[in-house]
Amino acid sequence: MSNLHSWFPGRISMLMVVLSLVAAACTASYGAQVTEVTGVNEQTPEGYLQAQATPQASPSARAGSAVLSSEQAGGTGQAGQAQRESAAAAEVTVTAKEFQLQPATIAIPAGKVVRLTFRNEGAVEHDFEVQGLRADEVVVVERSANLSAAMSANLDQQTSAGQVYAAAAPGEATTIEFKVSTSGRYQAVCTIPGHKEAGMTTEVVVGRGASQGHDHQMHQNSGSMPHVSHASVVKAGKYGLQEIKPRIVHGVKVFNLTAEHVKWEVLPGEYIDAYAYNGMVPGPLIRVKEGDRVRIHFKNELPEPTTIHFHGNTLPNSMDGVPDVTQPVVKPGQSFTYEFKAEPVGTFIYHTHHNSAIQEPKGLYGVLIIEPRHQKKSYDQEVIQVLSEAEGYYLINGKAFPATTPIKAKRGERVLVRLINLGQMVHPMHMHGNPFEIVATDGHDVPPAARLTKDVVTIGPGERYDLLVKMDNPGKWMFHCHILSHVQNHGQEPGGMITLVNVSK
Ligand SMILES: [Cu+2]
Structure with missing residues (x-):
């Protein structure tokens, strides 16, 4: 019986690989499909056999890719090669609990095999989906043993489609291996309804800009406090929304805002990985009088581009802070000056308008109050x-x-x-x-x-x-x-x- 078992799936999977490669080759011969199926490359630097079928490729090509994966991982045929690859793989650990994913920024090298372990330290089932990030293939190397049937099926479906995805039962881990070739910035979430909204999101940086954080991440354990080497620590004693006083230059109220990367203490001894204006969350309170001329010198000391949008008050379109619409994005190390007349009276805000879904929740926001000039x-x-x-x-x-x-x-x-x-x-x-x-x-x-x-x-x-x-x-x-x-x-x-x-x- 055991003989039959070990023989049977092996033969079938080899057959399917052959069929899928034939299918891929056939598909490639039809003009419209050529860009989707780029063929088979056995000579990548790591010797990583890839059928580069995108999710849009034919179902048989996808199935072939999945079977190929399980062979590499599962010890039939190419076990030795898989082990060599694992030894060279970049190791990344992501930890889930209620309701957070750690670390707050996950660096993934491009063009290199990544071995990602998703560890669930929470009390309920969680998963990890890097939204929009497809790999050439995703191999489940080690599987959480007590996944629910639905989650287990989801893990198979997502990974065989090349989605960077893992799921784990409480107290367990799932390890996947994959390789992505293009640089980019992604949001990763737990897809269980309500969990993302409760805070289970994190940022994934692939390739350029990722290498710096990567060494650090490989040495990082999965404690609750994310350590960010270049971020300064801001203690609970320091509060957000501190009012900043302007310099008056030829009648103009001039404020300085600098965006920087900090660890912001939200509870005694508990920190978030924050982006902050002038080192505080929320950013400084800017309080001016109706009709004041306001100038804001903004400097970007974040590791990524950004802009500031002043929200609600009247201002010239060129000061609206929307990258590639009203101004170029402000790159790391660069500055931009915003200027407007303060009107009308009221409670307004300012916040990042670039990579906003990541940057704003990290703390890039503040308050602008325009007070009446005379009224009691x-x-x-x-x-x-x-x-x-x-x-x-x-x-x-x-x-x-x-x-x-x-x-x-x-x-x-x-x-x-x-x-x-x-x-x-x-x-x-x-x-x-x-x-x-x-x-x-x-x-x-x-x-x-x-x-x-x-x-x-x-x-x-x-x-x-x-x-x-x-x-x-x-x-x-x-x-x-x-x-x-x-x-x-x-x-x-x-x-x-x-x-x-x-x-x-
Ligand atoms: Cu609420």
């Missing part, structure tokens, strides 16, 4: 609450509860809460004890007759609500997100998006 203030105290999510943490002003800063007010005080969502999720924010009136939306006043009094306001990405809270009810209250998984740190309540509101008698 209708509140006693102003508080800014910037919501965001990063690496599974739910943050207010760059910190997770209990590291968030409490609001302190005297009984009867009118507090203006500038609520700002710079995350990628919707958050229904609830105020205990004292209801609020929505006095402005997205930087525009709400006419008094149209103002709603509420205790929950749901705010989407990019939105701003100015809430006027009359603190008539003394006590220790909470202002928090009402999606209750957002008031947790690592699945433990309380945490995340909570600010204490302390109203004295």
Whole structure:
């Protein structure tokens, strides 16, 4: 029986390889398909036998590729070669838990065999899909033993289609080998519904720019704190949104913003791998008066290009910060100067507009407040609450509860809460004890007759609500997100998006 077993699949797979190579050759002879199936190359530097069938190639070519893979990995025929390749392969480890993927940036060399181990240290099943990244082929070298049937089928389907993908049951690992030839930047996620939104995303850099981080990554263990060699450490003692004072040059208010790579402390001893303006998350508060001439000297000290978009205030099109539309991208080491007249009055934001899905959640955002030049203030105290999510943490002003800063007010005080969502999720924010009136939306006043009094306001990405809270009810209250998984740190309540509101008698 065992003889039959070892003989039978081997012969069939060899037959299928031959058939698929014939199929590939046949397909290649039809003009339209030539670019899709580039043929068979047995002489790559590593001797890595590749049938370079893209996902669009004929099903038989794909099947052949998958069978070829299992032979290389599985010890029939080319086991010795597979072992030699493994010895030379670049090793990468990705760790999953609820709800994060580590490290925050994964460097993958191009044109080299990569052995990627996906380790699930969480309590539920997770997977790892590098979105849009196809390899010549993906070999499952070691397979998580207790995958659910659905996840197991998904692993087979995805890898045989050349998708860089792995899945693992809790406490287990899956190892894949693959080789990708083109440089690029990708987002990797856990595809289980809700997990990406909860923070299970990471960045994958292939090729150029990857080699620098690669050596470091090979020596890195999979601890919860990502170590980034060139990022400075910013302690919890330092808060985001610090107001920066301008230099006045010929009547123009001049601010300096520098984007840099830091480790930002969100809870005592817990860091995210952040991109930050002036070393803080959120970036500095820029506060100006209506009609001011504002100039912002921006310097990019990130390892990648970026731009700044000022969001909501009126400005000339050339200052809108959209790369290749209104300006060239600002490359690492380069600078760009933004200038506009501050108008209208209101709560505005600024943020990256390049590789935004990666850069903005890393912390490239800040707040711009344009105040009236004369009008008397209708509140006693102003508080800014910037919501965001990063690496599974739910943050207010760059910190997770209990590291968030409490609001302190005297009984009867009118507090203006500038609520700002710079995350990628919707958050229904609830105020205990004292209801609020929505006095402005997205930087525009709400006419008094149209103002709603509420205790929950749901705010989407990019939105701003100015809430006027009359603190008539003394006590220790909470202002928090009402999606209750957002008031947790690592699945433990309380945490995340909570600010204490302390109203004295
Ligand atoms: Cu929320």
